[in-house]
Amino acid sequence: xxxxxxxxxxxxxxxxxxxxxxxxxxxxxxxxxxxxxxxxxxxxxxxxxxxxxxxxxxxxxxxxxxxxxxxxxxxxxxxxxxxxxxxxxxxxxxxxxxxxxxxxxxxxxxxxxxxxxxxxxxxxxxxxxxxxx
Numbered sequence: 001x002x003x004x005x006x007x008x009x010x011x012x013x014x015x016x017x018x019x020x021x022x023x024x025x026x027x028x029x030x031x032x033x034x035x036x037x038x039x040x041x042x043x044x045x046x047x048x049x050x051x052x053x054x055x056x057x058x059x060x061x062x063x064x065x066x067x068x069x070x071x072x073x074x075x076x077x078x079x080x081x082x083x084x085x086x087x088x089x090x091x092x093x094x095x096x097x098x099x100x101x102x103x104x105x106x107x108x109x110x111x112x113x114x115x116x117x118x119x120x121x122x123x124x125x126x127x128x129x130x131x132x133x
Contacts, residue, residue, distance in 0.1 A: 076122035
């Protein structure tokens with residue numbers, strides 16, 4: 001059976017605001033299959049004006065606090081870009097992309113299921129690097 005990738009209905013360009021973008025990123029994150037021990041916060045980073053589009057950059061920073069270590073030894077960031085095309089009608093939905101801090105691979109939420117293991121790998125690599133120094 002084909003696995004269904006969860007996505008959300010994205011707002012249209014004309015209804016987009018920075019706050020709405022952040023709410024929708026939170027909505028997308030809530031569809032991800034991630035253990036509840038992971039905590040995150042998201043934030044708006046910047047607006048970028050390009051010839052063909054406007055891009056809104058956000059970051060979700062993830063950690064796994066525990067009772068023994070309430071401040072995680074390392075965190076993992078996921079960077080989101082919401083793109084509003086200057087050529088599509090303003091009734092078209094915004095386009096959304098994301099990438100992991102350690103990767104140049106850009107993913108689309110509707111094409112790729114998010115994996116908790118990616119966050120785990122980033123954090124483990126950071127801790128390994130810190131221990132080597």
